[in-house]
Amino acid sequence: MKIGRIRVDTPEGKRVRLVAVDPKNNRVIDLAKAKALLLQSQGATDAASWRMANTMLPPSLTEAIGTGKQFLDVANDAVVARADDASITMDGIDWAPSADPSIVRDCISFRAHLEAYFEKMGHNLHPLHYKMPAYYKGSTANLIGHNGTVMWPSYTDFVDYELELGFILGAQAHNVTPDEAKDMLFGMTILNDFSSRDYQDPEMLLMLGPTQSKDFCYAVGPWVTTMDEIEDMSSMEMKAWVNDELWSSGKADTMRWTTDDLIAYISRGDTLKHGDLLGSGTVGGGSALELDRRPKPGDTVRMEVTGLGSLTVVMGQKEEMRWGPTLEEVTADL
Amino acid sequence: MKIGRIRVDTPEGKRVRLVAVDPKNNRVIDLAKAKALLLQSQGATDAASWRMANTMLPPSLTEAIGTGKQFLDVANDAVVARADDASITMDGIDWAPSADPSIVRDCISFRAHLEAYFEKMGHNLHPLHYKMPAYYKGSTANLIGHNGTVMWPSYTDFVDYELELGFILGAQAHNVTPDEAKDMLFGMTILNDFSSRDYQDPEMLLMLGPTQSKDFCYAVGPWVTTMDEIEDMSSMEMKAWVNDELWSSGKADTMRWTTDDLIAYISRGDTLKHGDLLGSGTVGGGSALELDRRPKPGDTVRMEVTGLGSLTVVMGQKEEMRWGPTLEEVTADL
Numbered sequence: 001m002k003i004g005r006i007r008v009d010t011p012e013g014k015r016v017r018l019v020a021v022d023p024k025n026n027r028v029i030d031l032a033k034a035k036a037l038l039l040q041s042q043g044a045t046d047a048a049s050w051r052m053a054n055t056m057l058p059p060s061l062t063e064a065i066g067t068g069k070q071f072l073d074v075a076n077d078a079v080v081a082r083a084d085d086a087s088i089t090m091d092g093i094d095w096a097p098s099a100d101p102s103i104v105r106d107c108i109s110f111r112a113h114l115e116a117y118f119e120k121m122g123h124n125l126h127p128l129h130y131k132m133p134a135y136y137k138g139s140t141a142n143l144i145g146h147n148g149t150v151m152w153p154s155y156t157d158f159v160d161y162e163l164e165l166g167f168i169l170g171a172q173a174h175n176v177t178p179d180e181a182k183d184m185l186f187g188m189t190i191l192n193d194f195s196s197r198d199y200q201d202p203e204m205l206l207m208l209g210p211t212q213s214k215d216f217c218y219a220v221g222p223w224v225t226t227m228d229e230i231e232d233m234s235s236m237e238m239k240a241w242v243n244d245e246l247w248s249s250g251k252a253d254t255m256r257w258t259t260d261d262l263i264a265y266i267s268r269g270d271t272l273k274h275g276d277l278l279g280s281g282t283v284g285g286g287s288a289l290e291l292d293r294r295p296k297p298g299d300t301v302r303m304e305v306t307g308l309g310s311l312t313v314v315m316g317q318k319e320e321m322r323w324g325p326t327l328e329e330v331t332a333d334l
Numbered sequence: 335m336k337i338g339r340i341r342v343d344t345p346e347g348k349r350v351r352l353v354a355v356d357p358k359n360n361r362v363i364d365l366a367k368a369k370a371l372l373l374q375s376q377g378a379t380d381a382a383s384w385r386m387a388n389t390m391l392p393p394s395l396t397e398a399i400g401t402g403k404q405f406l407d408v409a410n411d412a413v414v415a416r417a418d419d420a421s422i423t424m425d426g427i428d429w430a431p432s433a434d435p436s437i438v439r440d441c442i443s444f445r446a447h448l449e450a451y452f453e454k455m456g457h458n459l460h461p462l463h464y465k466m467p468a469y470y471k472g473s474t475a476n477l478i479g480h481n482g483t484v485m486w487p488s489y490t491d492f493v494d495y496e497l498e499l500g501f502i503l504g505a506q507a508h509n510v511t512p513d514e515a516k517d518m519l520f521g522m523t524i525l526n527d528f529s530s531r532d533y534q535d536p537e538m539l540l541m542l543g544p545t546q547s548k549d550f551c552y553a554v555g556p557w558v559t560t561m562d563e564i565e566d567m568s569s570m571e572m573k574a575w576v577n578d579e580l581w582s583s584g585k586a587d588t589m590r591w592t593t594d595d596l597i598a599y600i601s602r603g604d605t606l607k608h609g610d611l612l613g614s615g616t617v618g619g620g621s622a623l624e625l626d627r628r629p630k631p632g633d634t635v636r637m638e639v640t641g642l643g644s645l646t647v648v649m650g651q652k653e654e655m656r657w658g659p660t661l662e663e664v665t666a667d668l
Contacts, residue, residue: 126541140437202462211439212602269546271475329465330465
């Protein structure tokens, strides 16, 4: 199943709905509505059917996954029974982020990007990177979905895209082995992990990890494809276009750690939960930095990954500098 | 007001309740119960009173703060009207974490700790630390409260405590100035930001910030003191005991950035939200590393901060190593 999140108009304002995506028929199916109609056909009152449907198929993907393995059965039964009566055309849909995790954990699974990044930034790549599946953590306060606008912060002239796979957890994991981590993924989505390259450089020297250089925007979408629809992750092609010009292309089969490894490693000193988002790290060549190019405000960045759809976002205009050190100030003495 | 979160037994198992803490009378007041009783006295049905009370005073402090400025008025009115009928003795209370943020953002506001930390770890302290209010981000999956047990991960022999102030946001903030950030704090709590010192060292060389060396445990508690009860933050004394021996003591007035500065800085490239937790960073001398000492499994760590109460936790036993590089493996070539 392909599960998306869309915003719809209601008398209370915009509200998010969980939908099954049916690209072949150019439609999405409102899951709670399909379930409510199914329950009504089985004798439920209008009020009870919606109360149950909204509880079983809530707007939050994290909460829906938290209902356990029955989630996909309930969603699938509702779609099979009442798709036609709960459909919305895909034209003009207002897409919300495909997932709503509380935190991003982003790994560095692609060796080609790892080595290219450190070379381009002029930093020493420590050999420990070959022993430890390093990751950093991101705030999800500025998550956007398909057709969203990327915040361009005040302190940067170089906002880069990063072409990644996003993995959504379907279970809780603490101190598990890779073998136990098998089957813990719920699904996959495209992740565009934006970076401020010029501010990232001084920030890394503080040795506390990326903050201002990352958390202004993560894009996830257009939807989440559940693992049963992923035939062979390793054969996925990953591509990124800027204004319809192909800038990046790579293959998922160059990951040096498996997702089982990543889950096992992170779970040693943390606890992964239903709905959490893991990033693969950028595929080799999957950023403008590696190409000596730069997207600019107003540019459109489109990503496509085999089986996961196509995620488009627009680079916003630079925000006003209101307080704090400027790029010039922090890079003056480097 | 002092607001805590406690776990109580229900026919459904343990459930969290938001409480007003009344240390003088050795009791806590179940806020939803006090509100429900008040509503009943004003003519509400039993069912309606609980429905409203649980919505207005939910178990999640983040959700409660999200109800806006009325939260404290509603809580206060309920306590004034019905405290005696909704009281629970403090003896034997099962304390939940005092806050439930989705992410920790932990700063380095105390210069003495900053300089001592880099010296003890043998890393170069980059002068950029004097220009930028650096912070790192932590996962809150392993948050504990008063009387909780600290997870001791498999890969470390040195789990250290860190004595910090925790600030809880009362508003949303993006790209604000320090002046606009005034009055955005909801309250303060004690934060014990545990660190694995031996694993932190190799992890920092990856240049992605602390992960396994931090996210195994953050302790917050015993409760949150709202800002109206904080007379003078700068005069707060901060102390930490291990097994009743005083190890650390410091003063909050040595912070080199104000909380207004921190909020303004973080908000440039992120968005702060109701209920978010900011850490001050460790006060000078507020960790065992700085004293060349080490807590061990089974030790009790107690922290006390003027006006914020006393937060006690117990160091757990080391977990089983199940997968991934050992400490010896990652430190072999350093």
